[in-house]
Amino acid sequence: MAESIFDDKSQAPTVPELEKALGKSTALLKNIEADLGDQLGEIKREWKFYSKKAGLTFALIHRGRRLFHLIPRSGFFTLVITLGTKAVLESRTIGLPTEIISAIENTKEYAEGKSIHLDISSEKDITSVKKLVMLKVSS
Numbered sequence: 001m002a003e004s005i006f007d008d009k010s011q012a013p014t015v016p017e018l019e020k021a022l023g024k025s026t027a028l029l030k031n032i033e034a035d036l037g038d039q040l041g042e043i044k045r046e047w048k049f050y051s052k053k054a055g056l057t058f059a060l061i062h063r064g065r066r067l068f069h070l071i072p073r074s075g076f077f078t079l080v081i082t083l084g085t086k087a088v089l090e091s092r093t094i095g096l097p098t099e100i101i102s103a104i105e106n107t108k109e110y111a112e113g114k115s116i117h118l119d120i121s122s123e124k125d126i127t128s129v130k131k132l133v134m135l136k137v138s139s
Contacts, residue, residue, distance in 0.1 A: 002055025003078070004071050009049035012056060013072075023075045028126050033060065035130055036067065040137065043067070067133050076121040081132050084113040087139040094131050 005021045006013050019026045037043045040062050047058045048069075057080075059066045068081040083091065083104065091104050100118070107114045120126065 002052060003073075004055030004057055005074050006056040006072055007052070009056065012047035012058075018072060021072050021074060022077060025076045025121060028120055028123065029070070029077065031123075032126050032129055036060070036062070036133060039134065062137070065137075067136065068129075073119075076119060079118045079120050079129055080115055081118070081129075081136065082113045082115040083132070083136055084139060087135050088114055090135055090139060091132070094135055096128055096131060100128055100132075 006017075013021070022029060033043055042062070044061045045058050046061055046066075047056055049056050054071070057069050057071050059069050061067065066082075068079050071078040071080065088104055088109075092101060100116070103116045103118070104114060107116050118125065118129065120129065
């Protein structure tokens with residue numbers, strides 16, 4: 001079974017299909033997109049099928065730069081964000097919860113930076129997401 005609830009690579013889900021899958025978490029995604037759109041300007045969604053294991057995921061893109069990837073699940077979503085070296089260092093200073101700081105510090109570093117996976121299911125989670133995205137954009 002794919003990580004994403006959507007595993008048919010032949011077509012991306014419609015907005016109603018995505019909203020049905022995410023359930024109450026749809027409001028969290030809309031909040032993130034609206035707030036980032038207000039702060040950064042136009043945000044686009046780009047659906048990708050990387051593998052059978054991953055399934056369909058999408059990225060939020062601003063000015064050609066991927067802000068993060070999102071893996072739709074049943075009733076919630078997993079956000080994957082990659083931070084460069086400067087952002088990793090600054091992440092300790094922006095008031096993130098200790099479990100997120102720990103996830104950043106304990107994640108393997110690749111050439112493009114450190115990627116962390118965050119399960120998003122509550123309003124508290126999106127505050128951290130917004131901080132991480134703004135940190136990524138500013139560094």
